[in-house]
Amino acid sequence: MAASCRVVVLISGNGSNLQAIIDACQDKQHAEVVAVISNKPEAYGLIRAHHAQIDTSCVIAQKGEKRADYDERLAAIIDSYQPDLIVLAGFMRILSDGFVERYLGRMLNIHPSLLPKFTGLDTHQRAIEAGETEHGASVHFVIPELDAGPVILQAKVPVYEDDTPELLAERVHEQEHAIYPLVVKWFANGRLAMKDGKAWLDGNAIGPMGYAPD
């Protein structure tokens, strides 16, 4: 049996997307989460990894530390696991150009909006304030420009009149937990790649709003 794809997951918080990916990779058939690394020691996702008997590390930014120096330390830990894929799952640090280029084409992120709408932070609040009737999540390859990497797959949810950011976040999370493990499996099975600044699935370029089945 071909060795499964070695996945390192970076987190900063609760880790519900991490949990969805761990659960989907239980059989280690396609992919195996070999390490979980957080920049926050209090991240509950570290507990989730421990329960799943997955190695954990915490890389805490030092006061006044340059972003690139922090990223060097982070990369050294990541590389010690010889990963095929790096998955950002609620990892709340902007990564330096050098770090991103090191993993270009094999680093994914999930963003809580229908990119290119609402890059950055506080997306649910902003979508409600903007009067959006739909919102969602996007899985994309990571490039140096923040939240601008080629979109692979999106999931949409309705926005209701009386929605709060918390209610909307809950609805988006449900969809995130469905699409992120699917994209990880696509990559692990060699179906997904990034080339010429685009995402490709089964040799076909994916459009700007992500994969849309015929």
Ligand SMILES: Nc1nc2c(c(=O)[nH]1)N[C@@H](CN(C=O)c1ccc(C(=O)N[C@@H](CCC(=O)O)C(=O)O)cc1)CN2
């Ligand atoms: N170079 C890149 N780095 C990261 C990307 C990316 O596409 N290119 N995606 C982000 C994930 N992300 C949204 O999906 C995101 C994470 C963090 C921030 C941010 O402003 N972080 C602040 C600190 C915020 C905090 O501590 O609460 C910072 O790093 O100064 C924006 C978007 C992951 N990195």
Ligand SMILES: NCC(=O)N[C@@H]1O[C@H](COP(=O)([O-])[O-])[C@@H](O)[C@H]1O
């Ligand atoms: N800009 C990055 C960002 O905001 N990512 C978002 O953080 C949450 C992490 O939840 P989780 O820790 O439960 O997976 C997710 O909703 C993800 O889309």
